[in-house]
Amino acid sequence: MFSQYFGHYLLNNGLLTAQQLKHALDLQKTTHVKFGVIAVDEGFLTSKQVEEIHEKQKQQDKRFGEIAVDLGFLTNEQVDHMLSSQKSNHLYLAQAVVDLNYLSIEEFTNALNEYKKIHSLSDEKFEAIKSGDIDAIVESLIHTNHPEEEAYTEYVSLFVKNIVRFIDDEVYIEASEAKNVEAEWLVSQEITGAKPFWTAIAADEKVFLEIASVFAEEELTEADELAQASVSEFLNLHNGIFLVNMSNKGTELEMKPQKVDHASAVSVHKENSLCMSIHTSKGKFQLLFSHSPENVMVSDKHKENQTV
Amino acid sequence: MMQKQLNVLICDDSVLIRKKLKNILEVCKCHSIEEAEDGIAAIQKAKEMKPDLIFMDIVMPGKDGIEALEEIMNENPALKVVMASSAGTQSHLKQALDLGAYDFIQKPITLEAVTAIIEKIIKEEKGVSANV
Incomplete structure (x- = not known):
């Protein structure tokens, strides 16, 4: 999963084109991570030393690790450590990008270090993200000064897990400015109790139908009652699991029935709300979350304005 | 002896859940399967069809599943009502069991x-008829 995040970072910073990222993400599924990439990633070797070993490999029938030990570049312990790192998630993308000649190992490593710096990640947290720890990824993305920041993080983290569990395992999320969102389809649900909140999925029709089809386990081509029920039920299921988690921590909450709006504009209170863009292989949609349900306005373009 | 086939009422405001649950109940060879979209419809249908078993959602518009459970149990305390909700919180569970619900299943329904619920009911009913 880290590959999706770091891949989008490379894309957003102009280091890869969208087409190159797609190729690299496709290729990484069948990529065998080579020792050179691991060694540089671990900081055991410089890219120049890797090149030197590669040159030697052309002349001798020896493995990368053996030559590196012979040259005194690596210890046997480091080689053993690298063997166990070979299945590390983020390295598949690195190897794919290098194999496709989109970036050198050095460029990839520099970008990785820059990514780590920008997101102010400690080594411990970075290790967690590299291993695909969703909680750590979400925590690194959400920065609010709201007293309920922990609840935001838990909610979004659980949402990503439920997307992976029920909809699509290729998820990339980013926080976006929450204020006004226009949605072709908006599925919302209000939660009442000690810590009330309002939550919604906003999507265009194509993505709405994709989510609906996957969750309903059948191909849905029209945004009819069944498709609407499918996306609604996914949100309801997710909120239900969140309520159980909160209940186990001593906070009892209740859900109201979900609401579906077509062609609507949502206005949320900026200080108390969060908008996450959820990118999946099915397309992009928005997750909206507000701690002040009373300030959420949903305007139906076909009808009069109404408050949710 | 032929195994008893159950009459089942599904009460859920989601057309998707009703459809999925109906498919599952057909696999389980239930005799008659009827549907209700909310608590009020469920109370009415329960009187008409006299089901052996009801699957009842909790969060529904109008009369919710807990309110409907209370009325149905007042009318027929022997009826088996299984609450099915995505929010299986401790308070929901306690509330449902206190009101006489037979069981509680956490969505997604599998x-x-x-x-397991149908087999348990059939086994219990066999036990009752063997003792008569």
């Missing part, structure tokens, strides 16, 4: 969970 074939295994439904089969």
Whole structure:
């Protein structure tokens, strides 16, 4: 999963084109991570030393690790450590990008270090993200000064897990400015109790139908009652699991029935709300979350304005 | 002896859940399967069809599943009502069991969970008829 995040970072910073990222993400599924990439990633070797070993490999029938030990570049312990790192998630993308000649190992490593710096990640947290720890990824993305920041993080983290569990395992999320969102389809649900909140999925029709089809386990081509029920039920299921988690921590909450709006504009209170863009292989949609349900306005373009 | 086939009422405001649960119940060879979209419809249908078993959602518009459970149990305390909700919180569970619910299943509803409930009911009913 880290590959999706770091891949989008490379894309957003102009280091890869969208087409190159797609190729690299496709290729990484069948990529065998080579020792050179691991060694540089671990900081055991410089890219120049890797090149030197590669040159030697052309002349001798020896493995990368053996030559590196012979040259005194690596210890046997480091080689053993690298063997166990070979299945590390983020390295598949690195190897794919290098194999496709989109970036050198050095460029990839520099970008990785820059990514780590920008997101102010400690080594411990970075290790967690590299291993695909969703909680750590979400925590690194959400920065609010709201007293309920922990609840935001838990909610979004659980949402990503439920997307992976029920909809699509290729998820990339980013926080976006929450204020006004226009949605072709908006599925919302209000939660009442000690810590009330309002939550919604906003999507265009194509993505709405994709989510609906996957969750309903059948191909849905029209945004009819069944498709609407499918996306609604996914949100309801997710909120239900969140309520159980909160209940186990001593906070009892209740859900109201979900609401579906077509062609609507949502206005949320900026200080108390969060908008996450959820990118999946099915397309992009928005997750909206507000701690002040009373300030959420949903305007139906076909009808009069109404408050949710 | 032929195994008893159950009459089942599904009460859920989601057309998707009703459809999925109906498919599962058909696999379980239930005799008659009827549907209700909310608590009020469920109370009415329960009187008309006299089901052996009801699957009842909790969060529904109008009369919710807990209110409907209370009325149905007042009318027929022997009826088996299984609450099915995505929010299986401790308070919901306690409330439902206090009101006489037979069981509680956490959504998403699976074939295994439904089969286990039906087998349990059939086994219990066999026990009752053997003792008569």
